[in-house]
Amino acid sequence: MELRHSVCALDCPDCCSLLVNVENGRATRLRGNPDHPVTRGFLCGKVAQYLEREYSPQRLLYPLRRAGKKGEGRFERISWDDALDAIAEKLTKIAREFGSEAILPYSYAGTMGMLNGSGMDRRFFHRLGATRLDRTICSSAGGAALTATQGVRYGTEPEQFRFSKFILAWAGNIHGTNVHLWPFIVEARRNGAKFWVIDPIRTRTAAVADKHLRINPGSDLALALGLAHIIIGENLHDAEYIARYTNGFDALKELARKYDPERVSSLTGIAKEDIVELARTYALSRPAAIRLNYGVQRSERGGAAVRAISMLPALTGSWRERGGGLQLSTSQAFHFDKASLEMPELQMKSLGCEARLINMAELGKALTEVDAPPVKAIVVYNSNPAAIAPNQNLVRRGLLREDLFTVVLEQFQNDTADYADILLPATTFLEHTDLYFAYGHYYLQLARPALPAPGEARSNVEVFRALAKRMHFDDPCFDATDDDMIRGLLGSGHPFLRGITLERLDREHFVRLNMPDPFLPFAEGGFATPSGKLEFGADTLDYAPPVESRHGSAALTKRYPLEMISSKNDDSMNSTFGHRDAVDCATSILHIHRDDAAPRGIENGDRVRAFNDRGSLVLTAEVDGVVPPGVVRVPSVRWAKRAPDARNANALTSDRLTDIGGGPTFYSCLVEVERCGD
């Protein structure tokens, strides 16, 4: 038996360090590595069973070519040579006829690995002169907000939550989506900390909180301003920190004056007394930490909401304290030399300028409306857009186009794979080399292949390298090895990466960034905005309810009176485990409050149809205390192909974009629900 190290590559802040027992080339056990200081040897439920996925009979093993109608999912086996020739020939033809920007890559974070996520693929598409994809689908509104406020996207270390006396999970379902933070919260609570949750839904996390504040979806901006109103009004702010390290306090004070508890209560649905108690508890408990997660920025004013929430620790001076501050993401602390990996300068060779940019949250429009040139080919990897992109019916209409050439690199035949003209088998993170940053801690990790690739599966790196050769791109960068690319990434010269080499990563597997311990990023200012100060930006913060909400458009609300939140399913990862029966079952549910169910004649277990102008889908009702009146929840994201009507929650979600960052607004979504006939 051999013991191999690996890293969980799923799109999760925790980025767990893994240990794999391998016998005769086959994994017999997968577990968490107890030595990792944050992930500490336990795994979430979904990945504890990852070997089921690794060895699933449903894994794609050979290159395939479409043998049926578009979208039907019927294929025939071909050789790698034939597959690569067919792709190279077709892309060359499209580039010649329509220009290279008629080709669109589509990828997200199926793997968080740097090489297989944004390595050889980027070089290939840049050299080709393909359209660039704006990768907005998850975090771009929150990212833009942090950049505007703090200048940089990092914050409190997870290890320091143990020192907090008050922890606020703001739109974060820690038990479901960030479970390795939980033991630090348990430790803090054992030492007397209080733990509150702000979430419209009674999640697993909310169920175990000291207090759960059920907020109206999309109204967090108003709540944050209400907290500022009380904190400033009661003189609980840190005037010295504000004077030294922030900009725009007077304007904020002026704006916050309008957000008295009474008004904020009517906007957010939270009782006045609870708002006041929250403000005082937050400001007076020292230290107090906020774990802000991404739920809050998936609504129309989500960017401004993140801006307003992320100013709170500056208002109270909480950044000064160990166990204070805020964490949304830690990702920008990994100061890689990304340009050395992605080589955007290759576009100069092909196009002579930067290629156009298409927002991935508007894929439906990109495939049906965009012109000059139209999108004639799409190459999908690390993503399942037919399931996860908003306005699904429009996306499907685009993918069904006979004249759209579709290539999909996948591990499983999911919704998007069904639309492929050429479908290529991909390796899993257990089978290829990659370098991993984390967005929930400060450890950099390396994984080497722990297992052989099954069948003829190849890594994304190998596929794009081979395609470059097929297209006669003779630039030496296409000969770079995995190790060359990693060395390039580590070579930025940033102090946080000092002393971290490939050799050290090979030896130690995970290495803490070279930062002070404890890392108190903004204890003495040090914001990375142009002014060097935290920017309150009050002129961007006045609140108006989302158009698609019960407090928004009256005309819409009349027809579609329920707000649908299709937040993450606890025991899966976006659509990645959609082949599992248990996951399919959990993601085919609609939680509805008894006050909304009764007048519609809906009882627990009934088949229901949720619908709006964009589409409809069939689900099973669960009448329970998970949602408040006026809100329904559909745990996401199901493989639509497994549903009776081949649709999932994204048949209803809108492709309207957020206020800043061009992000999707999955959770600003009005629907009506009716009982299906028997």
Ligand SMILES: Nc1nc2c(c(=O)[nH]1)N[C@H]1C(S)=C(S)[C@@H](COP(=O)(O)OP(=O)(O)OC[C@H]3O[C@@H](n4cnc5c(=O)[nH]c(N)nc54)[C@H](O)[C@@H]3O)O[C@H]1N2
């Ligand atoms: N188990 C599991 N873990 C995952 C994932 C998964 O699919 N499943 N996905 C991964 C990915 S891609 C990401 S981005 C992260 C996301 O991690 P989170 O941001 O924690 O996940 P979400 O479910 O999007 O949103 C968190 C909570 O926000 C709440 N929420 C929705 N709208 C609002 C609002 O307007 N205000 C407030 N205050 N709360 C609101 C939701 O009810 C939800 O409980 O999780 C990662 N981890």
Ligand SMILES: Nc1nc2c(c(=O)[nH]1)N[C@H]1C(S)=C(S)[C@@H](COP(=O)(O)OP(=O)(O)OC[C@H]3O[C@@H](n4cnc5c(=O)[nH]c(N)nc54)[C@H](O)[C@@H]3O)O[C@H]1N2
């Ligand atoms: N309704 C609704 N929609 C949502 C969300 C929501 O909360 N509600 N969340 C949104 C968010 S936050 C996100 S991040 C997106 C996630 O959307 P996606 O990034 O598309 O994530 P997944 O659905 O998990 O699909 C990832 C795919 O990558 C494949 N994959 C993994 N590793 C590799 C590899 O090395 N090579 C190749 N070729 N493929 C690989 C997996 O098999 C899987 O099918 O979904 C968004 N969509």
Ligand code: SF4
């Ligand atoms: S999904 Fe997250 S919690 Fe689960 S094993 Fe992977 S990194 Fe760890």
Ligand SMILES: [Mo]
């Ligand atoms: Mo995400």
